[in-house]
Amino acid sequence: MPAAGTTGKKPPARRAKKHGKVIKFLHKPNCTTCRKARSFMERRGFQLYFRDLAKDKLSSIELEKLIGNRDHTDFLNTRNETYREEEMKDHPPSRSKAIRMMAKEPNLIRRPVILGGGRVVLGFDKDGIAKL
Numbered sequence: 001m002p003a004a005g006t007t008g009k010k011p012p013a014r015r016a017k018k019h020g021k022v023i024k025f026l027h028k029p030n031c032t033t034c035r036k037a038r039s040f041m042e043r044r045g046f047q048l049y050f051r052d053l054a055k056d057k058l059s060s061i062e063l064e065k066l067i068g069n070r071d072h073t074d075f076l077n078t079r080n081e082t083y084r085e086e087e088m089k090d091h092p093p094s095r096s097k098a099i100r101m102m103a104k105e106p107n108l109i110r111r112p113v114i115l116g117g118g119r120v121v122l123g124f125d126k127d128g129i130a131k132l
């Protein structure tokens with residue numbers, strides 16, 4: 001017989017602790033990797049706030065703050081035509097040049113850029129997303 005004040009039913013399974021966590025999601029809506037990451041995160045209950053990098057570009061100041069002490073080359077999109085034409089893999093641009101280029105040409109930014117809990121995750125990185 002159930003204890004007083006209970007229905008005898010098991011409590012519902014607890015949701016993942018990430019449920020409802022607010023995340024900034026910087027992306028391009030037509031980017032396949034962005035769509036995959038978005039779907040993955042929404043299925044896990046993340047609350048995403050979107051910024052379309054094509055329509056609302058990051059300024060040099062925003063990029064400087066976003067990159068912080070990290071290696072700026074991690075933020076470069078290796079699939080971008082400019083990246084390949086400029087042979088940035090073998091001859092990476094200086095930090096200041098890379099920031100200017102990314103501010104001018106947002107396709108040069110590796111996407112999506114996911115911000116939450118003081119962390120930055122680049123691309124569709126399941127392990128990085130799990131740490132948010």
